[in-house]
Amino acid sequence: MKHILAEAAQSGDINALYHLLRQDPTLLDKYDEPSFVDTPAHIAAAAGSTHFAIEVLSLKSSFSTKLNPDGYSPLDLALRHGKTQTVKRLIKHDPQFIRVKGRERFTPLHYVAEAGDAELLADLLVACPESIQDLTIQGETAVHIAVRNNNVRALQVLLGWLKRANINGQILNWKDENGETALHIAASTNNFKVVKLLINEVRINEQNLEGLTCLDAFMGLATTRDERIAKALRGAGAKRSLSLRPAETLADFLSSKASFTRKVFRQMIEFDASIDGLSSDMRNALLVVAVLFVTATYQAVLSPPGGTSSGGDGNSFSDIPFYAPHQGGKPDTRGGTAQMAMSDFSIIVYLNTVIFAASLRIIFRLLPRTLYYYMVCVGIALSLSYMYSIVLIAPTSIPILAYAVFYFLTGCSVIISMTLALSSFQASYQRMTEFI
DSSP states (O other): OHHHHHHHHHHTOHHHHHHHHHHOTTTGGGGTSSSBOOOHHHHHHHHTOHHHHHHHHHHOGGGGTOBOTTSOOHHHHHHHTTOHHHHHHHHHHOGGGGGOOOGGGOOHHHHHHHHTOHHHHHHHHHHOGGGGGOOOTTSOOHHHHHHHTTOHHHHHHHHHHHHHHTOHHHHHTOOOTTSOOHHHHHHHTTOHHHHHHHTTTSOTTOOOTTSOOHHHHHHTOSSOOOHHHHHHHHHTTOOOGGGSOOOOOHHHHHHSOOOHHHHHHHHHHHHHHHHHTOOHHHHHHHHHHHHHHHHHHHHHHHSOTTOBOOOOTTOOGGGSOTTOOOSTTOOOOOTTOBSSOHHHHHHHHHHHHHHHHHHHHHHHHHSOGGGHHHHHHHHHHHHHHHHHHHHHHOSSOOHHHHHHHHHHHHHHHHHHHHHHHHHTTHHHHHHHGGGO
16 A cells, blocks of 8 residues: 555645545554655655645644655755755745755755755745754854855855844854864865855954864965965955964863953843743833933933033133133033033943943833834934933033043944844854754
8 A cells, every 4th residue: 555655646646645545544654653764745755746745744744854764854855856846835835844954964955055056045045044053964054065065156145145134143153063164165175256255254263173264274275276365365364373362262261260241241141031031011110110210311411410501701602612622721611511520420421321321222122123123223313312412511522521422322322233133043043052
């Protein structure tokens, strides 16, 4: 009966499938026991019998992850037999088929990157974005494989998709089991086109397990070297490993004292994790408190302790240079300036700004991701307005204060934006470590 079912799968005869199931309802269950077997889904996919394959996979979803004795899934066989339309229908039926790991932990995405089919590669990435995280048994991403096989068009598709997904840094700087990035491979294979594509997208002086940079890998080639590569690498800041500081090992990192910056970022990560576990009521309460802090700190800038001056000497604000320093100790005649010493004003501004930036970040973290881009614009505008108000109300027109506040608040805005962008992919990056 299995022989008859195999013939039906080959020809795509769905009626024959159900005729056999009427005779033996447990027929498909018999393929579950062997660990590695060519199921009817495998046979149909390899033959391009799309409807039959989908029908069987609908009845027995476990067949999608089952490997045959050669280590291939149904989608793998459809790819290797050139059944492109079957592949497209299968991934539309269930995009997770793309993440099934076959022989040497190759996924369909790895195979397409190796084959260089740019159009199909784009279809797979759109259907299952998470598949870009999957690694082969050698710790290689699809980018490594495309570079190693000199598939420039496929690499262009991968780079374009990574930029649009905003995760190019993590993937492009990923190291395989030899500690090599995609740029190491491109340089060691004397591939100028690929080097040009990658050179501005990766950390240029990463070292592999042998301590070699991409420039070392290129200079160590025994064959005739394309000197354009050396020129491009050096122009981008590439160096030989001998001129770099020794790379910090994991043991060095663990034995070193944690810096203040590391502690701050660890606290930020722990805070983000704690927010994800809050109930809706707690999130709403925290949002209200954060909004009150932002309001209070902004109001403190508009109405500082001690009040503001009304100006003097009959001069209007427009008559006085914005950054005119005091001359001979004369008082500032601008109207609306804070009536306190500059040292006191600086302390208040510093503490106020820390609370303002922290509260603004909490608000962004609590709001839905769908409002991200709108709130970034609002946050940057609010931060710049806050900064400009401080400049206007400062007791003295000192440019250093203005620039210091401007850079501090701009930095806060950038940190907020980066934090939100990275947090949306945090779970994805954590899942990647499962495949090392």
